[in-house]
Amino acid sequence: MGKSTVLGNWEAVTIIINLICTKIFLNYPRLAVEAGGTAAWMFTAYISALALVGFTVIQALYKPFEGKDLLDIAELAAGSAGRIAVGLVIALGAGWGATAYMRVFSENMKLISLTTSPLSYVELFFVACLVGGAYFGLEALSRIHAFSVPIIATGFMLIMIGVVNYIDFGHLLPILGNGPREIFINGAPKVSVFFEILFLFLLAPSLRKHENLKAAGYWSLGLSILFLLISVLVFSSVFPYPSSLEGTVPIFHIARLIKLGRFFQRVESIFLLIWAAAALLYISVCFYFILWAFQKAFRLDYYKPLILPFAIIVMSISFIPTDFTEVMIYEVQVFRQWSWIAAFLLPALLLVLARLRKKKSARKGQAA
């Protein structure tokens, strides 16, 4: 992103909330039920607490590097090789987000509303949006987020409130669900659900001050945790376990239950609208970060000549898996199992290394 791009806290918060919470519309409630059973809410609270601890440590380490993004810090810690390696890790992470979500959302869109259209036709809409988003840049993307995310959140809350009649808290028993071992030990790597917090550290130069980074991080994590908890609580108290594991698109199944008298039916159309909006914003931001990381890692002067080639590559890769079940297997069993290393461990290690190097060079300066 350009040095002159300045983001307000609200813009950064909405970008991160959308990045973390889009998976609610995709598979998060089901992932939580798979991990925790009837205690899916407890599993969510647990991984949220882990994410908060991780962010607290990273933001504390970040204090002396005000206005520097993660690639700058990687360069301070490990030179050009570090910058390139971290840039590639970020590009791969964002690339997975863009390709997997593009495929899954297109497949689901085809399943729900565009049943006779070919997949490549549905994906073209996503590609057009991500090309437009990358072309207009971070400032335009952040403004669209600041405007759209409150509307998406309101639509989501309306759906959650609409199924209040179907909630039965008896479905949350037994209280420990699949057992403490499944939730607290095997469930811990699923903190990768918050992988997208990594992108906040790329926005650091646009947020200018460390205080802004800290506030944006806590607000975005806090609100994301709230939405994740609400979605899981409603989902697992509306659908009894284990039949809650059957639905492909959990929130869509919830939305289909809503019937407000004879005149307000088929409320799932609201769901389709907010779902498509959230997915488009998610994919556009991920795509922008692929370009940004690639440009910065290899010290290229411009990223705009790479928009079309990368859009073609992302679209092509999204067609490689046989079906969207295969994508979901990789998403749940690989990406959401291991990406905590890139999101939490990598920034912490880089920050510690950069601090050590800084101290060393300060000592050398004093000795000279």
Next chain:
Amino acid sequence: MITGGYIVLIALLLCVAFYTSSYGVWTWRKGNRLGAAMVFLVAVLTVVLPVYIMVFKEV
């Protein structure tokens, strides 16, 4: 079977790859060899991946 649509699509992909390569050449001339090599790799993938999808996958 290769249809007219595929030929048009491949021609478009080649145009994008050519445009990307010209950016690679410009980067090379500025002395950023590694950056230029990566841009060339992107240009190659722009053609190879979609052709692979067209040949081996039906979408």
